[in-house]
Amino acid sequence: MKKELKVKTGLKTRKIQVDYLARVEGEGSLFISTKSGRVDTVQLKIFEPPRFFEAFLRGRQFEEASDITSRICGICPVAYQMSAIHAMERAFNFKPPSFIRDLRRLLYCGEWIESHALHIFMLHAPDFLGYPDAIRMAKDHPESVKRGLQMKKAGNEIVRVLGGREIHPINAKVGGFYKIPSKNELKTLSESLKAAREEALKAVQWVSTFPFPDYSKDYEFVALSHPDEYPLNEGRLISNKGLNIDVSDYDNHFAETHVEHTHALHSSLIARGEYLVGPLARYNLNFDKLPKIVKEAARDIGFSNVCLNPFQSIVVRTLELLFAFDESLRIIENYQPEEFETPSFTLPTKNTTVYSCTEAPRGILYHRYVLNKDGIIEDAKIVPPTSQNQKTIELDLHGVVEKNLHLSNENLTLLCEQTIRNYDPCISCATHFLKLERKDV
Amino acid sequence: MSKKIAILGIGNDFRGDDSVGLVAIRKAKTLFSEQDSSPEATAKTIESQGEISQILDCFEKHDIVYIIDAVNTPTLKQGEVVRLDLNDKSNAFQMENLSAGTSTHSFNLKQIIDLAEALNTLPAQLVIYGIAGDDFSTTDQLNPRLIASVEQVISMLNTEINGLSHH
Numbered sequence: 001m002k003k004e005l006k007v008k009t010g011l012k013t014r015k016i017q018v019d020y021l022a023r024v025e026g027e028g029s030l031f032i033s034t035k036s037g038r039v040d041t042v043q044l045k046i047f048e049p050p051r052f053f054e055a056f057l058r059g060r061q062f063e064e065a066s067d068i069t070s071r072i073c074g075i076c077p078v079a080y081q082m083s084a085i086h087a088m089e090r091a092f093n094f095k096p097p098s099f100i101r102d103l104r105r106l107l108y109c110g111e112w113i114e115s116h117a118l119h120i121f122m123l124h125a126p127d128f129l130g131y132p133d134a135i136r137m138a139k140d141h142p143e144s145v146k147r148g149l150q151m152k153k154a155g156n157e158i159v160r161v162l163g164g165r166e167i168h169p170i171n172a173k174v175g176g177f178y179k180i181p182s183k184n185e186l187k188t189l190s191e192s193l194k195a196a197r198e199e200a201l202k203a204v205q206w207v208s209t210f211p212f213p214d215y216s217k218d219y220e221f222v223a224l225s226h227p228d229e230y231p232l233n234e235g236r237l238i239s240n241k242g243l244n245i246d247v248s249d250y251d252n253h254f255a256e257t258h259v260e261h262t263h264a265l266h267s268s269l270i271a272r273g274e275y276l277v278g279p280l281a282r283y284n285l286n287f288d289k290l291p292k293i294v295k296e297a298a299r300d301i302g303f304s305n306v307c308l309n310p311f312q313s314i315v316v317r318t319l320e321l322l323f324a325f326d327e328s329l330r331i332i333e334n335y336q337p338e339e340f341e342t343p344s345f346t347l348p349t350k351n352t353t354v355y356s357c358t359e360a361p362r363g364i365l366y367h368r369y370v371l372n373k374d375g376i377i378e379d380a381k382i383v384p385p386t387s388q389n390q391k392t393i394e395l396d397l398h399g400v401v402e403k404n405l406h407l408s409n410e411n412l413t414l415l416c417e418q419t420i421r422n423y424d425p426c427i428s429c430a431t432h433f434l435k436l437e438r439k440d441v
Numbered sequence: 442m443s444k445k446i447a448i449l450g451i452g453n454d455f456r457g458d459d460s461v462g463l464v465a466i467r468k469a470k471t472l473f474s475e476q477d478s479s480p481e482a483t484a485k486t487i488e489s490q491g492e493i494s495q496i497l498d499c500f501e502k503h504d505i506v507y508i509i510d511a512v513n514t515p516t517l518k519q520g521e522v523v524r525l526d527l528n529d530k531s532n533a534f535q536m537e538n539l540s541a542g543t544s545t546h547s548f549n550l551k552q553i554i555d556l557a558e559a560l561n562t563l564p565a566q567l568v569i570y571g572i573a574g575d576d577f578s579t580t581d582q583l584n585p586r587l588i589a590s591v592e593q594v595i596s597m598l599n600t601e602i603n604g605l606s607h608h
Binding site: 146 | 490497501548552555560
């Protein structure tokens with residue numbers, strides 16, 4: 001994407017304006033102004049055309065939500081499918097059998113691998129090594145880039161085998177899957193996943209050597225938490241500052257506001273304001289649920305079980321990459337498909353509101369639907385993780401710039417871009433109108 | 442020894458003219474399958490939505506790769522066909538100007554080619570057949586002008602690939 005650096009300097013005023021942010025999904029720009037040596041204004045502007053998915057969903061059958069919402073994002077379609085499917089299954093009090101549950105975790109692992117590998121190696125690593133992009137980084141670090149691509153390919157294969165295709169998978173549905181894979185079909189993935197897991201261990205070592213800017217904050221981290229596992233599809237919503245709720249209580253604790261300078265909504269905790277979702281939140285809140293191989297890898301690089309520096313999110317992402325490979329292999333090793341037919345669902349007798357939160361690669365993705373007695377969607381609300389992080393990203397930019405005003409405008413701009421990429425923002429998902437009024441004729 | 446040839450049709454079924462690469466490759470599939478062509482003129486046909494590792498993998502595993510994709514540039518009218526051979530250095534200017542991606546979730550084709558070059562994994566020959574599009578809005582309809590262009594590209598590819606067997 002094109003980047004223009006516009007600088008206005010006066011005696012006491014400095015403006016940094018990046019019209020197009022490179023190496024994030026979607027389109028956004030950044031405006032920062034300083035006055036008398038202090039940061040005055042920080043605005044992360046989203047100018048993707050607003051999306052109308054919440055409106056598209058009205059009038060559709062409940063089964064269609066997963067396929068429609070998966071089109072919101074090309075890098076995290078599984079997250080949208082899972083949040084939609086889990087929400088709809090609440091309407092019928094449906095609990096899938098354990099092998100279906102495992103397949104869903106495996107599909108999600110595939111997406112985490114695709115997304116994290118792309119971000120770590122192709123989007124964020126160049127920042128730390130002083131390259132403008134992955135292409136120039138590849139000339140000097142070909143083995144590392146090839147490692148990243150190999151890992152991404154392994155993730156793609158999981159999504160292709162289990163989801164039906166690599167991009168916008170189509171096999172998941174309310175109640176299970178259209179086609180259940182055989183044990184042998186999943187076994188074909190094992191060799192490449194084992195090799196990729198070894199590469200992930202090397203990647204953890206590699207990213208741990210990066211120079212990390214010194215910045216930390218007392219965030220409120222919010223993530224799912226499950227008693228038995230590192231969270232993907234299920235759990236309660238918790239934070240490090242006392243939140244502990246069922247997802248059905250989300251709207252009583254979180255609020256969205258429309259901010260003038262951006263099409264994206266800003267989320268906040270009603271009680272305490274901005275919060276952070278994503279790998280850092282998951283890691284800090286659920287470290288004890290990570291498998292041994294990941295805990296040992298963190299220990300080997302001297303990485304604590306608590307990380308407050310957002311620049312080190314790349315290390316956490318790499319550890320999650322390792323987790324996803326290990327978890328995929330565990331699921332495949334133990335997989336025992338059963339004879340199973342998706343049950344017919346008895347529609348509710350009145351309007352029913354259903355909810356779900358699942359852990360997209362970038363953090364919790366909340367879906368809420370109102371279904372009528374015919375199973376038709378009357379209303380939908382979707383809150384992507386990047387929307388939830390918007391306010392925190394702006395505040396972190398404020399803090400980072402405040403600490404680095406001594407830098408030249410060019411270097412400060414690069415640091416701001418690197419800061420934004422800490423959150424791997426998926427800007428294409430994070431835009432929608434607050435309200436849409438519709439008149440039925 | 443026959444060379445390994447791939448034809449990669451890149452596109453998005455739901456972005457109007459951006460589906461042209463996929464439409465083309467689906468038509469090309471039977472023409473270049475092993476059953477219908479001579480061994481020297483067979484080519485693997487691959488559908489792609491532009492995913493980076495799939496394209497790089499294709500580059501690495503084949504000697505000659507043909508790409509069919511929509512292009513968007515003010516210098517071409519909708520439906521016009523352009524052939525860019527990466528080995529022809531006079532194409533460099535056009536390659537630079539045809540680098541805009543229509544996907545916000547991946548690298549554009551020019552970037553993927555540059556990455557393959559950096560990793561030393563480009564095929565010996567890479568040719569892009571670009572079909573100029575105009576409407577990339579959210580629709581599953583392909584402009585009829587581009588359907589005619591698809592036939593033109595397939596005919597050009599057929600001639601080109603059959604011509605390889607005589608060298």
